Amino acid sequence: METQxxxxxxxxxxxxxxxxxxxxxxxxxxxxxxxxxxDMTEEHNGNLKFTRNGETLTVHPPRHKDLSDIEELKKIRHFLERSSVPAQPIIAEGVHLLVVIDRREARIYKTELHGSVPETITPYDPEGSHRHLHNVDDEANGQRQPELKQFYEDIARCLRRATPTLIGAKKILIFGSSTGSSSAMDYLLADLKEHHPDIAGRVIGTVVVNEQHMTEDQLLAQARSFYAALK
Structure with a gap:
């Protein structure tokens, strides 16, 4: 079995x-x-059984090249979660994170890696209409819509998966496009402080950037400069 x-x-x-x-x-x-x-074993009926850290997963190989069954994909994801992170952790020891967020999506980068591929999180849109991407003033009784609340919870879950213990990411930096009542960056920070104070304690700054006019390399370079200034 591969170690990386x-x-x-x-x-x-x-x-x-x-x-x-x-x-x-x-x-x-x-x-x-x-x-x-x-560890993988093939059963007599053609199913594949995977075992890791006492957890097991049985998969029936699809007939086509694509694996599009959403329930099967969820089973695989849950197996990976239950059996701990892969042998090569997603976030290496001491790596800092950058969260770039607006109402459309959040992207989480490892700042030390040049050409870092982000984990992208988007709000759940049950009707495919993007009508959930509105300001807080449009939300019922001033409360965030359930799918927007889930958006921030998904981000927190991703950050927790990246920082399960003190050997995970040391610090988290958040970039957003605005501040105030319409700011996804501010909502995220408020959610973390209220529901995930241990993660919020790792946030060292929030910065307003014009990310639509910046490349990923420029965003990462600015984040690295921010971190470097703290040393």
């Missing part, structure tokens, strides 16, 4: 844990990822 994930495995892993979960993953890539982090 390849770049393809890491990309597949990130897609499995995206929000919403990817629907067009290739079975070959998913099987390769599972085989790299767990």
């Amino acid at each position: 994930m390849s770049k393809i495995h890491q990309t597949t892993y990130n897609a499995l844990f995206g929000h919403p979960i990817a629907h067009n993953l290739q079975w070959h890539d998913v099987r390769s990822l599972l085989n790299s982090v767990a």
